[in-house]
Amino acid sequence: GYDKLVQFCRVSAADYDVSLAWMDTICIDKQSTSELDESIRSMYRWYAGSSICIIFLANTTSLVDLPHDRWFTRGWTLQELLAPPRFKFYAKSWTTLTPIDILNDKPSRSMWNVNPSHIHNILAEVTGISFTEMQHFIPGAQSGDFSRRMTWAAKRTTTRGEDRAYSLMGIFSVTFPIAYGEGVERAFFRLIEQILHSHRNVLDILNWAG
Structure with a gap:
């Protein structure tokens, strides 16, 4: 609700110096068929073009809870894992699950020669998406x-x-x-x-x- 919007805007500005933010549950007029159609068809591209995707986990208080959060069971959240260049998980208290100086919870190309961290191992286990697949994801249906x-x-x-x-x-x-x-x-x-x-x-x- 309203508190989620306020907290989202707060961390966007304070933690990432972001002046413009988009929130899927707020910024789509679902009463407008044309806007809903455009938003659904454009959403992956918007995530891919973002500087950071802030992921709020309403059922999580620590990394121990992470694998059981309902976020991982929702269809729409798969693209939030794969499309953005960076994402950061926030627990239900709006605290980060990893140190705030680590600006990216997503395995990135710059980490290619780095051993996966604990959170990356959790992500791979709960999603079935490997460290490498998350790093190098390209949309499409290439062979295999x-x-x-x-x-x-x-x-x-x-x-x-x-x-x-x-x-x-x-x-x-x-x-x-x-x-x-x-x-x-x-x-x-x-x-x-x-x-x-x-x-x-x-x-x-x-x-x-x-």
Whole structure:
């Protein structure tokens, strides 16, 4: 609610000297079909273009709680792990889970020769995404990647069924109009259709489907 917005703006300015911030639960007018459509189709790009993604974990007080936070079960949060160049986890008290002088909780390319930290090992275990995959993620469905990426999303849930497909647009570097009410099967059909048009990795898709 309001307190979350205030705290988000506070840490954005105080910890990262950010003057402009965007919050998914506040900055999308869901009553406007056109704005909702544009936001969903653009969200991955916005995260990728951000200087930092601040991740608030409402169920977490310390690193011990991290693997059990509901954030890791939500469909929309997968792109928050993969798209931004940097992210930082904040516990429910709005304190950081790692020292604030460590400005990035995401495995980065500059860490290529550095052993994964404790938080990175936790992330790899709970998400199924390896240290290297998180470092070097490129959106799309390159050969052999489709099935792997679908497993990352398989156990995640969304409030609206169609969002299970819509939330993967950016992951696979495709876009198509949203149509709530079409049902999850139709939404996934259109997702696969767009992936085939863009990447044509038919065998990998058939392996996943089978």
